[in-house]
Amino acid sequence: MSIIERDKKYVANTYARFPVEIVSGEGSYLYSPDGKKYIDMGSGIGVTAFGFNDEQWKSAVVSQINKVQHTSNLYYTEPCARLAELLCEKTGMKKVFFANSGAEANECAIKVARKYAADKKGNEYSTIVTLKNSFHGRTLTTLAATGQDKFHELFQPLTSGFVHATANDIDSVKSAVKENKVCAIMIECVQGEGGVIALDKEFVLGVKKICDEQDILLVIDEVQTGNGRTGKLYAYMNYGVEPDVVTTAKGLGGGLPIGACLMNAKTENVLGFGDHGSTYGGNPVCAAGAVSVIERLTDEFLAEVNEKSQYVFNTLSGKKGIESVSGMGLMVGIKTTRPAKDVVAECIDKGVLCLTAKDKVRLLPALNIPMEVLKDAIEVIIDAASK
Numbered sequence: 262m263s264i265i266e267r268d269k270k271y272v273a274n275t276y277a278r279f280p281v282e283i284v285s286g287e288g289s290y291l292y293s294p295d296g297k298k299y300i301d302m303g304s305g306i307g308v309t310a311f312g313f314n315d316e317q318w319k320s321a322v323v324s325q326i327n328k329v330q331h332t333s334n335l336y337y338t339e340p341c342a343r344l345a346e347l348l349c350e351k352t353g354m355k356k357v358f359f360a361n362s363g364a365e366a367n368e369c370a371i372k373v374a375r376k377y378a379a380d381k382k383g384n385e386y387s388t389i390v391t392l393k394n395s396f397h398g399r400t401l402t403t404l405a406a407t408g409q410d411k412f413h414e415l416f417q418p419l420t421s422g423f424v425h426a427t428a429n430d431i432d433s434v435k436s437a438v439k440e441n442k443v444c445a446i447m448i449e450c451v452q453g454e455g456g457v458i459a460l461d462k463e464f465v466l467g468v469k470k471i472c473d474e475q476d477i478l479l480v481i482d483e484v485q486t487g488n489g490r491t492g493k494l495y496a497y498m499n500y501g502v503e504p505d506v507v508t509t510a511k512g513l514g515g516g517l518p519i520g521a522c523l524m525n526a527k528t529e530n531v532l533g534f535g536d537h538g539s540t541y542g543g544n545p546v547c548a549a550g551a552v553s554v555i556e557r558l559t560d561e562f563l564a565e566v567n568e569k570s571q572y573v574f575n576t577l578s579g580k581k582g583i584e585s586v587s588g589m590g591l592m593v594g595i596k597t598t599r600p601a602k603d604v605v606a607e608c609i610d611k612g613v614l615c616l617t618a619k620d621k622v623r624l625l626p627a628l629n630i631p632m633e634v635l636k637d638a639i640e641v642i643i644d645a646a647s648k
């Protein structure tokens with residue numbers, strides 16, 4: 262049996278995989294067993310921030326593997342402490358809880374929000390307002406947070422206490438807050454899975470104002486938008502708001518599983534001993550990789566991300582078969598006249614791997630993708646969209 266046949270026979274049917282097997286990668290290229298070379302415009306859904314076989318990331322990870330690969334959270338390790346310090350220094354947040362994934366980082370944020378309100382206002386202030394079209398993860402609680410009914414239908418009952426307001430409609434948030442006893446409002450500044458849609462600045466500032474006025478926590482889900490993806494370290498920095506809780510994962514580890522929940526001066530001491538935990542959370546190998554990722558996201562580097570972003574937006578806009586281009590930084594949604602899945606299939610044929618989000622083609626290339634490689638990929642995408 263081929264790898265694809267074995268996978269289809271033995272791996273659970275939860276993924277509609279593309280008909281591509283990958284054996285190795287180098288920079289922004291991926292290779293299949295027959296030697297076919299692909300330009301990777303998805304980076305494992307925004308994870309491999311510095312591409313494949315990257316010397317700096319590899320050496321950070323391998324040198325930690327050579328020391329100690331895991332200790333549990335009963336002991337102290339340098340990469341975990343250093344990563345938390347770096348994240349706090351670069352954001353002004355005060356403390357970090359480490360998890361293994363985006364969904365788990367959000368679970369932590371939800372626990373923080375509920376305990377904060379329980380301590381200050383009472384247990385009944387347990388409702389969290391999220392947005393329609395959002396995506397916050399696949400656990401039963403983060404599914405409840407996710408404002409897309411298609412994810413809910415088959416898995417009832419979900420965790421209760423979530424209501425979904427309309428993105429970019431501040432009145433809808435106001436009425437959700439009025440009608441419920443709310444502890445937090447949780448948003449993605451750019452909705453990723455929802456179709457790569459950036460929230461309006463005015464809306465985000467409006468949400469912040471409601472939070473401040475009513476002592477409600479502003480939780481920003483930066484699982485996909487974080488770690489340089491939008492051209493700033495975190496997407497909220499493009500909006501000039503200060504969140505109370507930030508969650509992130511995906512690009513943070515550069516390819517190894519790690520999530521983080523960052524808490525500010527208001528929330529840093531909400532969780533105490535025994536309130537939360539994770540066996541693998543802050544694992545030293547994953548944390549060492551993440552330290553190397555975060556250390557490289559300097560202002561100079563982010564300026565290059567923004568230049569590449571401008572190139573992508575300028576080049577795609579107005580081309581035949583491209584109706585609109587949305588997103589921020591190197592998080593790009595392309596509304597094509599042809600169905601997105603046909604464009605993606607044709608790109609695969611021509612050696613470019615893209616993603617979709619709702620009815621759009623979605624691009625999340627490595628942040629360090631070389632300009633020439635990016636140009637080659639964009640040319641193929643424009644050609645496929647024009648057919």
Ligand SMILES: *Cc1c(COP(=O)(O)O)cnc(C)c1O
Pocket residue numbers: 361362363364365367396397398399449453454482483484485486510511
């Ligand atoms: C991917 C994603 C998640 C879930 O992350 P996992 O690591 O798959 O659990 C949560 N929120 C957003 C915004 C995401 O894009």
